[in-house]
Amino acid sequence: MAPKTNGRGVQVEDTKICVVMVGLPARGKSYIAQRAQRYLTWLSIPSKTFNVGNYRRHDAPQPSADFFDNSNTEGERRRIFDATNSTKERRKWVMDLCAREGIEVLFVESKCDDEELIMANIRDVKTTSPDYQGQDPEAAALDFRNRIKHYERVYKTIDEDGDESHYTYLKMMDVGSQVIINRIQDYLQSRVVYYLMNLHIRPRSVWLSRHGESMYNLSGRIGGDAELSPRGQQYAKKLPELVRQSVGGDRPLTVWTSTLKRTIATARYLPANYNQLQWKALDELDAGVCDGMTYQEIKDVYPEDFVARDEDKYNYRYRGGESYRDVVIRLEPIIMELERSEDILIVTHQAILRCIYAYFMKKDQSRSPWMNVPLHCLIKLTPRAYGTDEERYQADIPAVSTWRGKGSTAKHEDPIPEASMSH
């Protein structure tokens, strides 16, 4: 049998958790739900957001109980239930449903009584909702504000009466100036809570670049710790200009590289006032025994491994090396660090970049290991409330393609259009 992992199967955590959003409209619930979902999906804990607003718009006043039915969503570990859930009865209903299915519930409440914050949020988000298409924004905002007054009458904050103290919940009041964390059951929940506490909405961008073309890239070898090729050197020299152009000024960035020669050499010419930090966690996926081989050599020496990897590239672990799943686990602290940071430029490797890109752009694990990430191209990602904007800056310095199609052993081949990272 070809070793898919270490020959002992993939061990995934078996907890099932449902994140249930609680709070009045226009309190940023959808934003929080959306971010939690992205984080969990990336950690291979599949999750979905159920927005009750959407159901209402389709004449279904309440989501039907069937989305708790496990039979049609195999392997789903976590759901994010985004609705107001503003009464005790409603929360008990969710709780009972989940308990019946053996799913843990984490309530996340966003509570805000600051009238100005509420109105700002309404103007920002709600007036672009389909309900108000073609109306005057200010009038629409006021109308919405009046409509949600109705909810405020019946709204009960979690554990207001002291009889919900057995629930696991995170309650954030006035955008996190006061927080209650109750009965965290496991590490994953604590991780989600920490993640949500670290989110910030200050404008910032993340720049991603692969190292310049390396000598191993030229010969079609994977891994290694090779030097840059002459064209790779050119890219390193051009990078400062590319970055300045993209930043639009002399604002310094913090630069993160891996510990390998080719990324450090690529970042070498960046201005001295850019802080540089080397992370071991940004090193390329470890190909174990296949390190330094070409794909043809891998196919010749380890034919079973070659096939097994193409069958499930995300989970395949190189003999004595790593899988994409392993890489995501080791990148998790990096993502946490990224979320709390401001502007960062990351110079790293193909597999690592695919994983980081997948986090920001919500790419699923069956596709992300096959994405084309061209050499000599700077990517700027700007996270927004409901998605991430992407811009690309080409260095116009030729480089080989290191993309590889399923089953192929070619040294260099042109990527097929579907493999392109942008949609």
Next chain:
Amino acid sequence: MQDQHHSASDDARPLYDTDDPGSTADIAANAPRYRRKSSTFIDGIHDVPEDANRAPAQLYSTMSGRLFHSGRIAIVMVGLPARGKTHISVSMARYLQWLGVKTRIFHLGDYRRATVGHGNDVPEDYFYPDASPASVMLRQKILKKCREDIYGWLNHENGQVAIYDAVNPTATGRRALAKEFAKHDVQSLFIESYVDDENILRENARSVKIGSPDFANMDPDEAAKLYLRRMGTKIPTFETMNEKELNYIKMINAGQKFFYNNVSFNYLSHRIVFYLTNTHIKCRATYFVRAGAALGEESYKADAPLSAEGFRYAQVMAETLIKHREQEHAALAAQGGTAVPMRQLTVWCSTRVRTAQTADAFEERGFKVRQRTQMSQINPGVCEHLSERAIRRIYPEEIEKHELDPYHHRYPRAESYHDLAVRLEPIILELEREQNDLVVIAHESVLRVLYAYLMHCSTMDIPKLTFPRDEIIEIIPAAYQNEAKRIHIPGLDPNTVPGSPEDIRIPVPDTSGADTPTLLPEPALSLSPPAELKTTNFEKPPEKVVNTAAEAVRDKIADED
């Protein structure tokens, strides 16, 4: 094991004269002395390090020595006695120092004891709001000295976090304290441990306080009640935190619930909340064991399965461990009378084949096993299969760097111990969270780092710690410091006992001259030097070697601050 440490109070001369507390002397001469550790088997959390080698997972350094853009912080503990303040202070300090944040704990109790002298007690009205002038003076002197030390540490010794472990019972006092810290350009973060659950209170009082001679020969429950009543009269006013203008975290009923008031939380504050949500104050054991020996060549890349001897080892080890736990439990039951159920046992191993196969010995016996990819052994990089001589020849400049800093240096493509420590951070948090007894089956390099976290070892010592296969290391947490024990595994093949042969060969200064005609180094030369305690008797029965660190801190266990 030769431990040359001594407790703070042995050092302190009782300068305090009960008749005239104000006039006596120089309390400065009387500050608590910290123990220096002489053994890696003593938890080093209270040491005052002379070097900066206590930050295994520090990611970067700054000119100021302070991290996370967080400036200087005083973490002020709030809470009545028996609320686990000392425990929280110590474990927080452990975690922060691990991250590289220069942290020191200032237990006010140490200062009080140092001032009134060993065996003496403070005046009856010491904690009263309407205490006599003499008591107030004494109290202020002690407080002053403690605060001076805090400012000295933060301003002149490059400290970043000072943890001030005291009762701090009143809102007025806390407001004044925050103001005073702000004047010194120090941000304050209050952490209150608030307990209203009677069970937790009684349990805390039982487990930490009744060791004191006052309660000898008493029923534990009665003693706990008496203790709590006594504290109630001794410290009559206590106001729980509700100061809107202060940064505070309220930990309710030992972590069941957290409330925090965030006026100006920085990253470090959030990190502390995250850490605290993963800690608990229950007592449980951690056992460290090696994986069995692998088949054929020991190679990082080959990831070989266990040899026949390796499989045998797994069985004997599992049996020894289970038997040890049963014996301990029986001894406890015989001693305490009340039947305490045995704690559950969970097993963690890495995703490497050998450790997973070793863990099978537990899985077969019905224990839950979790594979953790972060727990894979240190990556030896290019040094795998190279003799020390070859490494010296091919990478002379790497050898030089390695000798300067064996903890942080990484050979080409390899991981340093520092890399490993950073990678293990999520494991550390889960280790804190785990409430069951835990067996960690891993490569020696991983055990070194995890052990160093729990016992607060210097980064200089980490690469040298040894975990012979014939010993199970048991770590028992206690409020003031952790304790380590060794449990002998009998009847193993002596050849499989010593350190991991596939480990990065740590070059030692070459004294034999460059032209020594040996192709391979002496086996002993390539391995780390042994720690001070070495067991060679393989016929020894499987009983424990107990470290008696608890004796050294007996006076601290009955602490009232």
